[in-house]
Amino acid sequence: MEDAALVERARDGDAAAFGELVLRYRELAGRVAQIVAPGADIDDVVQEALLKAWYAFPRFHAGAPFRPWLCKIVANEAKNRARSARRRDALALRVAAASEDAVPSPEAAALARDEAEALVEAMNQLHSDDRLVIAYRWLLDLRESEMAEALDIPPGTVKSRLSRAMTKLRTQLAVTDGGEP
């Protein structure tokens, strides 16, 4: 069943339909929470956000896309939790363990890993707002219209917000490398 149909049923109080939406979007919700509040209890953040989404359904516009609406709720909940997170040095992103697949040489593998770790370290150093807008576009594949909804900003502002965040990422990469920003 498509999201729109599940959303309609959930809006009418069908908890089972909402359960299906939870199943479909729990991974995305967890990733958004991780990006915004890495030091918080992610499972707790996601569960609380999902409950808030359930109780907010009466205000959800029929026909509107569910994914960015949920992202907005999760991100807001994560921000609230980030303020009181116990682990302030937790990392938002981590490079996965090295794979044995398809890298042409040890040197290429080492270079690829170096770049990946540098990129992830730079992302982790960004303010969570900048990290989130970059992640929405390049890690979570949200479209521009979805980003506008998820960030609660006008569509025309998405581009400049993203580009400014990318500029800060580049600056952070230079700092990470020990150079001048």
Added chain:
Amino acid sequence: MSTERLTQLDDRALGAALHELDLAWPTPPDMVDSVLVAIKLGPVPRPRRSPRVRFVLVAAAAILALALAASAARLIIDLGAVRIEPIPSTSVSLPPSTVPIARLGEAVSLAEARAAVDFAVDVPPALGEPDRVWLVKGTTSFEPPEEGLIVALAWRPRLGLPRIAGTPYGATLLIFQGETDVAVKLIGAPIHQIAGQLAYWVSAPHELDLLVGGHVRTFRVTGNVVLWKDGPLVLRLETSLPRAVAIAIAFG
């Protein structure tokens, strides 16, 4: 060093590098059952509060409402190809970097610029013929790429037209066509609407993002700026002149 290569990439290429990252994401929480149980139990009733606490909360809520109303007044102003977006003044963190128009576009004559565009390139009579003219193609790196054409004109300093700090010019005029944002002004100071006009005056230092090629270039503007909409065009006049004089030049 690997980061040097990354810092040279434009937004799209850097984004592609991010997209290819193999990240260790958290395991998706298995919480369908717990969420459904929580829904069944219903919302948690709020604890009653003492009268004193209620007073404090009401007062806090009133203060919050005032703060929210104040922030709602800081509206994003959309002038077509130029958007003015208020930001907290503490966010203005870039070192001074004036708009190097000469490096952004192609130097042309005024006649060539007029021939290249399908809109009127009107010169403020008080300024006379510009000393320099450029054509700048503003494009976004977002898919699909969108273009907006910018005509840039500049006048050297002279009597009555003092130099804009950090630039070789006494006045610059940018003319934007289209509705797609190719420029975003980020303002940490109040924006003043000019009475009776779809026009704004910004006198404090602020930031300007110009979307040129595959990049957003961010600049710290040191001059005073009049921004106004004229039909499908948006015009931006920067000088170091006081407000009344700059407005008279813009609308003269």
